[in-house]
Amino acid sequence: MPELPEVEVVRRGLELHVVGRTIGSAEVLHPRAVRRHAAGPDDFSAAARGLTITGACRRGKYLWLPVLEGTQDAPSVAEDALLAHLGMSGQLLLGDPGRPVSPHVRVRFTFTDSGPDLRFTDQRTFGHLAFAPGGAELPPAIAHIAPDPLEAAFDLAALTQRIRARRTGIKRALLDQSLVSGIGNIYADEALWRARLHWARPTETLTRRQIAALFTGVHEVFAEALRAGGTSFDSLYVNVDGESGYFDRALAVYGRAGEPCPRCGAPVRRDPFMNRSSYSCPVCQPRPRRGRW
């Protein structure tokens, strides 16, 4: 599943390759891809046609493209947006408009400049696109989602207070999109390992310094993943597949049960957690006496 750094790589690609261009057509090849667009696929196509994309924004794993009616020459400010979530397997691919259309292409955008087209492909169809009226600043559908750690609006001091008041396990707090968005299972485990915190630590027992160290860890793992995924920003293909080289090379504990902790050599442990797993070092991240599991 694409996590925040992969979605940020896609955002940067879109910023380079579609901002300033006007949509010539938006062909919906599978209605499920626009299921959140209440008025249906035909309305989505009609709404998107003729819009000029003025930016590429992200909050957590949501992307949105502020759009204007007509061309950008007219002196107006974008009010609306196209909203996208990549789900489990979504990709936004740019390329030669003449290339074959693969069976997993769900929506295809062409542009009036006849340049590279944009294809939303999604094998598992958990992703979606929608037209978001009034959504240029922040689409209403995602207004309830808290800022992510890479946003200017991210406020660590305020978040620290809210985390400590939540009285839950720290990993549950990290995954709670109403507290902080964009941190998935992989990055939560990696950041907790960096901060030497067990995932079940009760949030009210954490010091400000420990929470600060945790978000330093989040920033570090995001930065490393961006560096690993960001080498092809200037290529024409804006691609995300959730299996970037970062996952193979740089993970300390996630998916490495039984392998040595890179810091102390103890075998990494795996615990069941919310129908998934938590990976941690039994020495660097001691189990709390009274955890919130």
Ligand SMILES: [Zn+2]
């Ligand atoms: Zn260790």
